[in-house]
Amino acid sequence: MAPPSVLIIGGSGAVGRPLVQEFVNNKEKFGRIGVLSDARKVSKFSELPNQGVEVVVGSFLEAASYKGFDTVICVCGNATMKLQPGMIDAAIAGGVRHFYPTEFGSDLSYGTNGKIRYFRDKIITREHLRDRAKEFPGFSYTLVLTGAFTDWTASDFNQIDLKKHTARPYGVPEALVTVTALADVVKYTVQSVLLPLEENQQRRELRLGAETLTWKALMETLEEVQGVKYDTVWLDPRETEAKEEEARVKGDVEAEIMWSGIRLQATGVAHMEGPFDNARFSLKPETVKETFQRLHGKK
Template sequence: MSKPSVIIIGASGSVGRPLVDEFLSKADHFSKIGVLSSPSSAHKFENQKARGVDVVVGSFADPACYRGYDIAISLAGNTIMRLQPAMIDAAAAGGVTHFYPSEFGSDTAQDSLKNFRYFQDKRMTRYHCVATAKLHPQFKYTYMLTAPFTEWTIMPFHGVDRTTKKVVAYGTKDMPMDVTSLKDTVRYTVASTLLPFPEGQQKREIRVVGERTTFQRIVDTLAEVEGCQYETVYVPVEGALEKMDAARKAEDEEAELEWSAKGLLNSGDAIVDGPYDNERLDPTPPETVKQTFERIIRV
């Protein structure tokens, strides 16, 4: 079987950099590894280019940028998530036969999330994948469901202040949540591109989870690793929703998306149910929350 080629959209971000590194570590399995960059950002990829990455300079809406690639992986962030249908159209027109929309988190298809603003653009992208598959019989797509990144749960965005050792979290204490380290997420993602696609199917879901836990246990683990105590306060999620609505009325899309996501970790919806694909992708066990914190904090 010929080796696949892959191009990554949004490769300069916090997920893109380790994902490119993971692809490079498996470079023998790929005919070509590329990143799609705007002209203003091309300089960010000089190091990757020196390591053999093909830097394609252009627009994600230009089919020419995708020619010569089999697989395209979107790492679209919040405010450009809604532009993924344009990426899909261009990729399909450029010859891409396998597209990964930007999922990498909770399962968007959960009934409890059907009206959740943060996932609205992801759902629109899913509908577009279905429509594209009908138009292009050779087109396939993969939803990579990995649960929230372990490393991101202790960011200031989620109310964690590691300087004052205080946490202010929106939502309810001890709701279940799944997490997967970013390190494991990129490892599983690269492995999935080499997994044969199910015969006769155009859609597949890859489900991987590092650990099922709660936000409070994550904070407790952080405290254990740092050798300190954290003061944690939970506030009603309605406060975040009110600020989300205010941002919507002010037509501040970025703020609206951020406030929409504030209460997710403690909502009981930050989960990816099984069956899981961890072992068939890579038999190495995923990191636990404690192992991830010990690796990134290095106290």
């Protein structure tokens, strides 16, 4: 069988950049590797052609942009997730046979996660993929579930100041969180493209978690790595609900999604249950301590 040809949407984003780089590191295993770019934004990808990556200039919503690629990986961000049904239809019309929607996070079917605003466009996209797979028997898709990125836990996102050693996360210390380092998320994703599907399989869910621990343990690991004690105050996540609602009423969709996202980590939403698929990959993921040492440890 010919090696897969992969087109990435969102290649300039926080996940997109390291993902493209991981494809470059493994380029001999793939046919074509491309990033899809709006004509006004090609300069963001100027270094890629020298690395063997094609910059495909075109619309995300037109079939012509997808010609010659069999797999699409979408890593678009909060503001553009809702455009994915249109991308999927254009991709199928252009001949794409496998689609990865922008998931890379929590288990959307866990607990009451399905009701969370942040996941709304991801759920609509899942439903769209399910419906298209029924219509097109040769079409399949992969959902990559990784829990929270370890890198994002100890960050501004959770109001953790790594220099002043203060933490104001919205949540509770006992909340469980499943984490995977972004560097491993991209390695798993690239390797997954080469994992064969089962016969007639159209929906594949990959559950990948490096570690599951409480937020208290996570903060203690950060303290151990940095050799300092944090001034930590656990904030009531209901405060973010009020801010999310305020943004919704104002019509500020980005702020609405952001406030919904801020309470995803220290409240148990990013906890995933097994069985996990890690053993299907040739990769030993970083532990939380290893990631914190790499990112925040003494140099």
